[in-house]
Amino acid sequence: MNSLPYSPVIGGGESCSYVSGSQIRLRNDFFGADLRRSPFSGTVGVLFKPLGRSSARNGNGVQIFARIKKAQKHDYPWPDDIDPNLKSGHLSYLSHFKPLTEKPKPVTLAFEKPLVDLEKKIMDVRKMADETGLDFSDQINMLENKYQQALKDLYTHLTPIQRLNIARHPNRPTFLDHVLNITEKWVELHGDRAGYDDPAMVTGIGSIDGKSYMFIGHQKGRNTKENIQRNFGMPTPHGYRKALRMMKYADHHGFPIITFIDTPGAYADLKSEELGQGEAIAHNLRAMFGLKVPIVTVVIGEGGSGGALAIGCANKIYMLENAVFYVASPEACAAILWKSSSAAPKAAEKLRITAGELCKLQIADGIIPEPLGGAHTDPAWTSQQIKLMVTKAMEELSIMDVDTLLGHRHKKFRILGGFVEGQPVDPEKKRNMKKKETDLSQATADIEAEIENIKKAALEAKGKSPAPTISDEAVEKLRQEVDKEMTNAFISMGLQEKLEALKMELSKSGNSPDQTLGPVLKEKVDRLMQEFKHNLSRPGSYMALKQKLEMLSEVSKLQELRLKGEKLKKELNEKLQEQVKDKIEILRKAREQVAKGEKLEEEEIKEVEKVKKELEEMLKSMNLEVVGLTKKKVPTAPPVLEKKLKKADEVIKSEIEKVIDMIGLRGKIDELKAEISSGLNKEKIEQLDKEIREEIAAAVDLNELKRKVETEIKEENDGNSADAPLQETVGAGKASG
Numbered sequence: 001m002n003s004l005p006y007s008p009v010i011g012g013g014e015s016c017s018y019v020s021g022s023q024i025r026l027r028n029d030f031f032g033a034d035l036r037r038s039p040f041s042g043t044v045g046v047l048f049k050p051l052g053r054s055s056a057r058n059g060n061g062v063q064i065f066a067r068i069k070k071a072q073k074h075d076y077p078w079p080d081d082i083d084p085n086l087k088s089g090h091l092s093y094l095s096h097f098k099p100l101t102e103k104p105k106p107v108t109l110a111f112e113k114p115l116v117d118l119e120k121k122i123m124d125v126r127k128m129a130d131e132t133g134l135d136f137s138d139q140i141n142m143l144e145n146k147y148q149q150a151l152k153d154l155y156t157h158l159t160p161i162q163r164l165n166i167a168r169h170p171n172r173p174t175f176l177d178h179v180l181n182i183t184e185k186w187v188e189l190h191g192d193r194a195g196y197d198d199p200a201m202v203t204g205i206g207s208i209d210g211k212s213y214m215f216i217g218h219q220k221g222r223n224t225k226e227n228i229q230r231n232f233g234m235p236t237p238h239g240y241r242k243a244l245r246m247m248k249y250a251d252h253h254g255f256p257i258i259t260f261i262d263t264p265g266a267y268a269d270l271k272s273e274e275l276g277q278g279e280a281i282a283h284n285l286r287a288m289f290g291l292k293v294p295i296v297t298v299v300i301g302e303g304g305s306g307g308a309l310a311i312g313c314a315n316k317i318y319m320l321e322n323a324v325f326y327v328a329s330p331e332a333c334a335a336i337l338w339k340s341s342s343a344a345p346k347a348a349e350k351l352r353i354t355a356g357e358l359c360k361l362q363i364a365d366g367i368i369p370e371p372l373g374g375a376h377t378d379p380a381w382t383s384q385q386i387k388l389m390v391t392k393a394m395e396e397l398s399i400m401d402v403d404t405l406l407g408h409r410h411k412k413f414r415i416l417g418g419f420v421e422g423q424p425v426d427p428e429k430k431r432n433m434k435k436k437e438t439d440l441s442q443a444t445a446d447i448e449a450e451i452e453n454i455k456k457a458a459l460e461a462k463g464k465s466p467a468p469t470i471s472d473e474a475v476e477k478l479r480q481e482v483d484k485e486m487t488n489a490f491i492s493m494g495l496q497e498k499l500e501a502l503k504m505e506l507s508k509s510g511n512s513p514d515q516t517l518g519p520v521l522k523e524k525v526d527r528l529m530q531e532f533k534h535n536l537s538r539p540g541s542y543m544a545l546k547q548k549l550e551m552l553s554e555v556s557k558l559q560e561l562r563l564k565g566e567k568l569k570k571e572l573n574e575k576l577q578e579q580v581k582d583k584i585e586i587l588r589k590a591r592e593q594v595a596k597g598e599k600l601e602e603e604e605i606k607e608v609e610k611v612k613k614e615l616e617e618m619l620k621s622m623n624l625e626v627v628g629l630t631k632k633k634v635p636t637a638p639p640v641l642e643k644k645l646k647k648a649d650e651v652i653k654s655e656i657e658k659v660i661d662m663i664g665l666r667g668k669i670d671e672l673k674a675e676i677s678s679g680l681n682k683e684k685i686e687q688l689d690k691e692i693r694e695e696i697a698a699a700v701d702l703n704e705l706k707r708k709v710e711t712e713i714k715e716e717n718d719g720n721s722a723d724a725p726l727q728e729t730v731g732a733g734k735a736s737g
Contacts, residue, residue, distance in 0.1 A: 095188040096199065096229075097176045100222060104171045111162050115154065118147050155372045158322070160348035160357075164330065166322040166374045167302045173379035175202060175217035175260040178300065181383035182390075183208055183215075192242040200231045200267070201239030203246040205255065208391060214250035216243050216311055217260030220301070233301075234267040237280040240310050244284050247291055256294045256394055259311040264329065266307030281310040288313035289409060294397035296390050298368070299323040299355075300375070315409045316393045317363065319355035320382070321370040325363070326353040339494045363416065365393075475555055482552055485545040493535045498528055580618065583611045647716050648709045655708065659699045668692055 108116050122143045129136040158166070166172070179186060183206035190197045202219040205212055218235065221227030250257050266277055288295065288311075297314035303325040319325065328336075333351060334343035358364040368385050375382040397405060490496050502524060536542055590608050593600060600608070660666060672688040675681060
């Protein structure tokens with residue numbers, strides 16, 4: 001303690017000095033008489049006689065005022081009784097981390113509640129057995145087996161959001177828990193050599209199997225008090241600079257580095273940004289790629305963005321089974337993309353944050369198993385699994401020379417994203433950074449193609465082949481896609497809760513879809529739809545949904561027109577069927593005569609024209625306008641070809657009859673006719689028909705048949721050869737036979 005024994009100031013008690021701790025302060029407002037009755041506790045006032053001065057000038061003396069502080073016993077960093085012969089164990093007095101006085105309270109996650117209920121039933125049965133003295137061993141064994149099976153099924157099929165909840169479990173073992181379990185010796189090192197020691201970033205030297213390692217990791221709290229002290233595992237720039245100092249220390253002394261990641265992210269308050277949070281993280285990223293010692297990283301909880309990567313640029317990255325690693329938390333991602341944190345489960349699935357997914361992406365190099373229920377159910381066992389994986393990785397890396405080790409670390413991060421070392425990237429390649437709209441599905445594309453076909457058919461002349469129709473399956477697929485897109489749009493607009501509340505009111509009101517809504521409910525529906533349409537009308541947003549809605553509207557109109565046409569056609573058929581039956585028969589006969597090449601008589605032509613006029617008048621009387629008349633095109637062969645086909649058919653039938661008599665198929669044909677007339681056994685009919693055809697085909701000589709057909713046709717046409725290919729003619733005749 002610095003002190004001044006006496007420093008009088010002359011001048012009517014102008015000032016006095018007092019010692020407090022190690023400082024001397026001057027006071028101008030106290031006199032010696034006042035100091036005697038000073039209200040400060042622990043003060044002593046001493047009145048000194050004036051030295052060589054007359055006391056008549058002011059009548060006051062000079063007093064030294066001192067406060068004596070009670071000495072405190074320090075429990076950190078050094079205890080009073082250090083054992084000088086200590087050669088092993090953990091130097092616990094260098095760490096704030098102490099054993100908890102109370103056991104942590106069990107915490108049940110939402111998806112674990114069914115297991116808790118089953119466990120409670122088992123306890124109830126055991127209690128009943130103890131109270132009654134009855135033997136319930138069979139029931140207890142059965143329930144325990146069910147419990148173990150349910151536990152196994154649950155924890156082997158966890159969803160990404162469930163694994164995230166386990167990674168954030170309050171009782172999950174922390175970095176120091178694992179370090180104290182796997183090291184024989186451990187000493188914690190502090191400070192960034194710039195005046196601050198961040199408790200959220202812990203560093204130290206520990207030994208595993210007699211070899212020293214530098215340990216660096218995020219430290220969360222085990223209860224609320226510790227979490228506040230550790231800042232919930234979110235380091236400030238001081239923490240990252242402390243980690244960097246220890247990395248350089250390890251690099252200098254040749255200690256391999258083991259880092260443990262368990263942080264939601266770097267602390268993002270204003271003070272941290274002012275102190276250079278981004279610069280500290282970037283400096284660590286650059287420095288870690290130049291360290292000449294092996295680095296192994298283990299993600300034991302959640303790894304959040306750059307705050308985790310600042311100590312995660314390692315040769316090997318391992319993850320606990322229920323750990324997660326992400327660039328943004330699922331809640332933040334859901335708030336950005338879907339405008340609601342309730343979409344966090346969907347975001348967690350899309351982000352691919354689990355250990356299994358990251359191993360597939362080659363970001364993580366391995367998965368460290370956890371006991372069923374999570375690492376907090378058996379921390380010691382989990383720590384030993386970490387120890388086995390880390391020591392194995394260190395054995396692989398320790399045999400590498402410096403250049404190979406650095407190249408291995410560089411390559412691990414260079415290949416992420418599909419980059420291939422040695423292949424140049426075009427610097428002038430333009431990349432479209434505009435948000436890509438969702439591609440339309442195949443069903444939507446089919447609908448669009450069918451709509452275009454219908455439009456083309458509508459523009460063509462009347463009377464041609466009927467326009468194509470849209471299948472009901474394609475329309476149903478489009479409706480399902482629109483429903484899905486609408487649901488996603490409601491979620492992204494933040495209207496999902498309003499929609500669910502409205503559905504609940506509709507279900508409680510008991511209105512069927514055909515009934516009209518009440519005025520209050522109708523107003524709510526209109527208000528919600530107005531808000532939805534307003535958000536949908538924003539330019540550049542929900543383009544895929546807008547396109548599908550327009551398409552569905554167009555399809556609905558076309559279907560409505562088709563239904564109206566079918567209804568009108570049905571009504572016309574019902575009203576005109578009896579009246580026009582005779583007239584239609586006259587027209588049909590006339591058409592058949594023309595198709596055969598026969599010439600209509602003059603009276604027949606007049607009758608046809610008369611029938612047409614009568615039909616026109618009849619349609620006009622029903623308020624239908626005749627826009628034009630078309631001739632129905634009946635596909636017919638030219639008269640010359642028809643004669644040739646007829647002659648070829650006669651020859652083929654004659655030859656087939658000869659073959660039937662020759663091979664004795666009459667009995668089988670008669671049997672087939674009998675089966676057809678009875679119609680009882682369809683399988684037998686098909687079998688007989690197949691056998692007869694095969695036997696005829698095997699017995700007919702096609703070359704001889706072809707020669708006979710050619711000869712007959714040539715004689716029929718006086719030496720003129722047929723225009724159609726004879727092979728096709730024979731085939732057609734054979735099919736008809």
